[in-house]
Amino acid sequence: xxxxxxxxxxxxxxxxxxxxxxxxxxxxxxxxxxxxxxxxxxxxxxxxxxxxxxxxxxxxxxxxxxxxxxxxxxxxxxxxxxxxxxxxxxxxxxxxxxxxxxxxxxxxxxxxxxxxxxxxxxxxxxxxxxxxxxxxxxxxxxxxxxxxxxxxxxxxxxxxxxxxxxxxxxxxxxxxxxxxxxxxxxxxxxxxxxxxxxxxxxxxxxxxxxxxxxxxxxxxxxxxxxxxxxxxxxxxxxxxxxxxxxxxxxxxxxxxxxxxxxxxxxxxxxxxxxxxxxxxxxxxxxxxxxxxxxxxxxxxxxxxxxxxxxxxxxxxxxxxxxxxxxxxxxxxxxxxxxxxxxxxxxx
Numbered sequence: 001x002x003x004x005x006x007x008x009x010x011x012x013x014x015x016x017x018x019x020x021x022x023x024x025x026x027x028x029x030x031x032x033x034x035x036x037x038x039x040x041x042x043x044x045x046x047x048x049x050x051x052x053x054x055x056x057x058x059x060x061x062x063x064x065x066x067x068x069x070x071x072x073x074x075x076x077x078x079x080x081x082x083x084x085x086x087x088x089x090x091x092x093x094x095x096x097x098x099x100x101x102x103x104x105x106x107x108x109x110x111x112x113x114x115x116x117x118x119x120x121x122x123x124x125x126x127x128x129x130x131x132x133x134x135x136x137x138x139x140x141x142x143x144x145x146x147x148x149x150x151x152x153x154x155x156x157x158x159x160x161x162x163x164x165x166x167x168x169x170x171x172x173x174x175x176x177x178x179x180x181x182x183x184x185x186x187x188x189x190x191x192x193x194x195x196x197x198x199x200x201x202x203x204x205x206x207x208x209x210x211x212x213x214x215x216x217x218x219x220x221x222x223x224x225x226x227x228x229x230x231x232x233x234x235x236x237x238x239x240x241x242x243x244x245x246x247x248x249x250x251x252x253x254x255x256x257x258x259x260x261x262x263x264x265x266x267x268x269x270x271x272x273x274x275x276x277x278x279x280x281x282x283x284x285x286x287x288x289x290x291x292x293x294x295x296x297x298x299x300x301x302x303x304x305x306x307x308x309x310x311x312x313x314x315x316x317x318x319x320x321x322x323x324x325x326x327x328x329x330x331x332x333x334x335x336x337x338x339x340x341x342x343x344x345x346x347x
Contacts, residue, residue: 065103065107084098090309090310092283096268100265101310104312105311123313124336126159127157128304129156130227130301131154131233131255131297132293133151133236133237135236136184146239147240148177148240150184151169151170151188152208153293155301169293170207171190171195172195172200173195173200175243188291188292201243205246218336219339222336225255226255226300227255227257227258228258228275233255233320234320247343247344247345248320248323250338252320252337254318254335260273268281282303284303284306287299317330
């Protein structure tokens with residue numbers, strides 16, 4: 001539901017080196033070989049050795065990276081485009097996006113060259129599962145309006161191949177307000193007939209769980225949920241579980257809020273993290289029908305893939321605890337979502 005979500009009432013959700021060294025590093029920048037693997041985010045750069053001094057990024061490799069970053073900052077948009085093309089990297093996007101892409105590529109090269117043991121980790125998860133619910137709504141939602149999920153889509157990203165590999169979609173029959181508003185039908189494209197013929201939420205959630213289990217997520221493969229904002233889990237799923245008298249699913253208690261990840265990675269304000277704006281800044285166009293849950297999920301997945309290609313290490317940054325929305329600190333251990341299980345009834 002993208003921008004429309006921002007109008008939803010949320011009263012129940014809380015939420016320096018020598019010149020010689022510099023010349024050497026600039027030279028390295030212009031002799032880099034193409035790298036197709038995922039690069040780490042600057043804010044979570046891996047250590048190149050276990051020595052304590054690396055905890056504050058005092059290792060010389062980080063000073064070398066800083067000098068190269070300064071050189072990249074002085075490049076024009078055309079110079080950036082030429083260099084990215086030479087390295088066989090994506091040349092689309094605004095100038096700041098291209099700078100970030102080139103910095104991440106260089107950083108990856110230097111860390112791989114300098115690492116004395118282990119090496120940097122490319123990604124935290126094997127798969128990322130994108131979710132973007134559609135829910136009942138009015139043009140002017142009253143403060144006591146209960147949004148019910150009417151579309152449950154999921155799009156699965158393989159973080160190693162950097163591809164969308166699967167998807168799931170089912171419509172959901174609302175119970176409290178079974179008649180969709182004209183505004184909701186027009187916004188989402190979901191007709192009354194589609195929801196009338198759909199199953200209730202608990203049954204749909206069981207099929208979601210089965211779909212995740214069949215793909216061995218949480219057992220054989222490490223995965224995380226990703227959403228466009230906090231509303232899908234903290235608002236829509238939270239309310240829906242209460243209305244359906246089932247417990248909030250454990251596998252959805254932590255997720256990646258891509259708006260936060262995008263803003264932090266590309267250093268842009270929250271006003272530039274709407275779905276349409278993120279696509280535009282990355283040089284992408286929306287594909288499909290806006291406010292279709294499945295199409296929105298696919299486009300969010302395309303943003304996530306581009307961020308991974310640009311060197312962002314997507315990780316869970318929000319969670320639900322006792323019905324409240326909380327942030328996950330960057331210092332917290334990275335864990336995949338647990339294996340999904342069928343929802344239990346509330347006591």
